[in-house]
Amino acid sequence: MKSEKIISHIVNWLKDYAEKSKVKGYVVGVSGGVDSGVVSTLCAMTGLKTLLLEMPIRQKQDQVNRAWEHIENLKNRFDNVEAMSINLTPAFEELYKTFDVQDEIYPNEKLAFANTRSRLRMLTLYYYGQINGLLVCGTGNKVEDFGIGFYTKYGDGGVDVSPIADLYKTEVYELARALDLVRSIQEAIPTDGLWDVDRTDEQQIGATYPELEKIQKEYGVKTEKDYTGRDLEVYEIFDRMHKAAQHKINPIPVCKIPEDYKS
Template identity: 65%
Template sequence: MQTQAVIDYIVNWMKEYAERARVKGFVVGVSGGIDSAVVSVLAAKTGLDVLLLEMPIRQKADQVNRAQAHIADLQSRFTNVRGMSVDLTPTFEQFEQTVASSGSEEDVRRLALANSRSRLRMLTLYYYGQTNGLLVAGTGNKVEDFGVGFFTKYGDGGVDISPIADLLKSQVYTLAKELAVIQSIQEAVPTDGLWDSDRTDEQQMGASYPELEWAMSVADSHTPADFEGREREVLEIYLRLNRAMQHKIQPIPVCKIPPEWLA
């Protein structure tokens, strides 16, 4: 990969898009993970106004520390970067209490609440985006956004632009190194940070990002029957997740009424 050329291209694309949209810059939700770190550096390099939001909801200390260290690092490197911490824990816990008696199975309820955390962050990003004249910059990569759907519909999937959605996770790590993202983030185990317990991305999906990248590269030309052992298992995982995520990326179904009934 021509790393610097890719960086320059994304930065120019972001800047030109913002200028055409007549906005001041970008707001980015910073989690302490690699994707949001890379997007926030790319946004900073546009020279436009950048607001970095850390939005903890009962967050683990290491995630909070990485996010705050990253914000401090970017503020020391770029004069156009501002940082804020908005503690959403009280708001989320009030919501959690309000919907507690839903009658759902406990595992289903836990997943719904995990996704609610992401949707609450989306609301917060758009609030600060609108009040500051900023676009919400998405942080999803290609595997998550178009391969396995590892994002929340109308949560972290609710954005104005997606700067790194055409990059594989491994390529995001390559950019992170070139962009001098702090080492603690480069070395952190990927997690979505939506659970009270420690759940890594790999534990939730059943496969690592390198494995899923391989599966994504062969899915159009092979079936699980073409492989054995772990490769067959990984491709089966990928295809199952890919089928399940189609509702997240396909246009919203519209009920088309026969024209003669509307005359």
């Protein structure tokens, strides 16, 4: 992979898009993970205003520490980087009480409330983006956004631009090394940070990103009958999640009304 060329391409793309949109730059949510670490660095490299938001919600301290180690590193390297910590835990707790969460009645309530964390962060990014004249920059990668749909609709999926969505997770890690991100970010185990207990992406999905990427690259060319053993298990995981995520991956369906009905 030609990392330096990809980095230059994305930075120029972000800069051109912002200038054509007549905005000052970008706002990025920084979680302490590799995706947001790479994206925030690419935004900083544009020379445009880059606002980094760390938005804890019942957050694990190691995630907070990684996020701020990265943020401080970028602030030291780039004069155009600003950062804020917006504690969303009180707002989250109020919603928890307002919605009267009762896991024993609604089996999907834990997942729904995990997604609520992501949607609170989206609201926050758009608020600070709008008052500062910035676009919300997404941090989703190819396997999450277009493979298994491992993101929250109108949460971390609610963005203005998506600079790394054509890169697989393993390629994002390569960019992290090329960008010389802080070691803790480069070595961070992928997690969505939406649960009160530690749950890695692999634990939630049942497969690693390299395993999923292998299937995604062959998906539509190879079918279930072409796999055996562990590859078959991962194919079944990918196939199930990909089909279930079509409402995220595809544009919102519009009910088209026949013209003669309108006349």
